[in-house]
Amino acid sequence: MTLTDRQQLSYIASQAADARLNVELETEGMTLNIGPQHPATHGTLRIIARLDGEQVVWAEPVAGYMHRGYEKLTEVRTFPQVTSLVNRIDWLGSFANEVPFILAAEKLMEVEAPPRAQVIRTILFELSRIANVSLFLGDLGVQMGAITPVFLAFRDREYILNLIEGATGGRFHPNFDRIGGLKDDLPKGWIQETKGAVKKLEEFCDTIDDLLFGNEIFQSRMRGIGVIPADIAKDYGLSGANARASGIDWDLRRDQDLPLSYDLADWKVWTHPDGDSWARCWIRLQETRESCKIVGQLLDQIPAGPVMTKVPRIIKVPEGEAWVATENPLGEMGYYVVSKGDLGPFRVKIRSASFNNISIVPWALKGVYVPDIITILASLYFILGDIDR
């Protein structure tokens, strides 16, 4: 295998770093506190790192600054009220949070949404993924000192937010999903507009590909940094793009049987063998493209019919337990719903993706250099509401 120049350079740099490690140097320990409010963290995560010179000896994330007590609050709310609450867990892709909960409730009630509702759900799900990951791609530049990508992301994300607002009435937190279907049908002209917006987002992906992923500084700060092997990733329960970047071929959109319309579209699950920061970001870029592809194909396949099935006026979910997980923008998001036949759930365990994804941080940050802390955290991609709930 012939190495390119860049790879050789990167190899030499890492060898030099190893060599430096082996020399006994007199360094003084220091504790570095990042956060809880810091521009480089998405939200209020606090990292305490013990440094030896430039190297992290030990790092510990301190969560809980955004703990709002979701699991307790669901117990004093009715099933339809819970959806407006869970919207706010992962606030960048709100609609995606509702879907698994509604599917779990539908499973217990043994109802299924009509085909039209299923396809529209899938489209909105993918749109919220695009809205979420596009901001990640923009924000990635900020973590390395490049300001431009985030402006591009905010500009192009507005197209998607407008579409979500047009269909659901909510720009950020749609609360559109209902047990048994959707609140409303699509507005007139929405499909045509979505096709245009998806094209714009595909162009955005190409721009980011050139601007960031083609940038040598970006590559040298990402490649070979923060490598997570597949078995460690499984041990910590990493999911979503973080797991696929470590070579785990696991995507809940494809690998389980849910009443969502992913099988109608022709798309691909990307994996990457490296498991480094670059792979995680690259997978997310490819996934945004795949999402655009899925939305584009599904828009032509929306069947006619109602968007709501027959459900009782007052929703009482029969006794039982159900687990439904979907592939959310951040990874595997699941709800374990226990119902006692009451108006509200008895217990809801929310398995959020970021909680597991960020629990690997003490492992992943061991031995890295200080500037890499931020890039590794950025590439692991978390949202505080999703960690703390």
Add this chain to the structure above:
Amino acid sequence: MAQLSDDTQTPQGDTAPAALPGDGLREGIVDTLRNDIGEALIDTLLKPNDDLWVRVSAESWLATGQALKAAGFTYFCFLSAIDWMPSPFGNSQDDPDDEPKKIDMTIKQGYTGGETRMQVFARLTDIDRHVGLTIKADVADDNQVVDSWSQLFAGANWHERECHEMFGIGFNNHPDLRNMYLPGDFEGYPLKKDFPLLARMVKPWPGIVDVEPMPDFEEAADAPAAEAPASAIEGAES
């Protein structure tokens, strides 16, 4: 030094549709587990084409995790607990002027039964066979401690910390059971059913004004589908 993948070699994606698990596979999993832990497997429940639940004794909690990990369930999904006691405060959505409803305080466990108020439960997934299962275990009422999985699945560390903070369940051999979410001076275990939400006690639920007599369950089910959706759910949630 990590090996860098060559630029010329495009990273691969899998397009082949994967076979979804059948009930036969799930039965096989139960048989394997019974071979491994024997009598400790107390109860199982297999919902056809849906999911699998097993209940094991608290003593064999760690052994079950080890057996399942050896059987291919290497992906750790979550670990948590359930307090099966009904809430002594009801659902906090009743009008305080009404006569308080009598709350039935009998503890009734869910799938695969149980004998104690608290149960720990966890979920593991086999990524290669695309199958997952939920494992439950009773936690003794007088000694709420089970073995820790943190040596087995590294991800269980944080989940056990969360579970300890929310339910007060202890985990043997856990490296570090510090509070994760709440400030240090917080008292009580929030997810226990007898933990009151003070804001709800002080101020009655604002949604009470919207609760009005609704038609019966059967009546609504017979109503035409056209009028069911919009009004039905909006009424219940406002």
Add this chain to the structure above:
Amino acid sequence: MGLVDKGRLPAPLTKLFNLSRSYSLWVYQWGLACCAIEMGAAFGSPRYDVMRLGVIPLPASPRQADFVCVSGTVTDKMAPAVKRLWEQMPEPKYAISMGSCANCGGPYWDSYSVTKGVDQIIPIDVYVPGCPPRPEALLEGIVLLQQRIKNEDMAAKWRGDEFTTLQRTRAMEAGEVDRDGELISDTHSISDEPMAEIASAHPEPIVVGGGPIE
């Protein structure tokens, strides 16, 4: 400026100062939850572009900021940090509370870990309701704040006629007034007359969209 200290400032000079103050506001963005993204859209996106209003986002530290925009859920664990950064800001300082959570607790009004309103810890000048508010609503809140700054009498503030934010904070800490600026009744030393005066001098918080928040 010695004139300001002595409480004698010519009106045209006051106007000039206020004009320049209101159009070079450094905003310290305290983004906590969902609202932080909408605040980011208002501050960082080309569509809303807050800089055209003379507001400069992203200062290096709260010590350089003129007002703080608290956007998102404040939890009990976070509250001490919010207070500490507010105290680091130099006077004159203003605060905007963005979103239902920061206003009153929002959807988490019954939660065990959420502070029911950031106005319990810092005094708020403008409330922006919504969950989350649109970026336009935040921009309107900023415009309303600028109007208040333009009409402020700096010298009077210095003389102590007006209940400034710093004084209010200190009085709250000393337990003399509650968070609405109302005097707590058991302080006997103050007679009825100045009490009424202080209560009337304290500026009412602005609510975007009008009307009181419930």
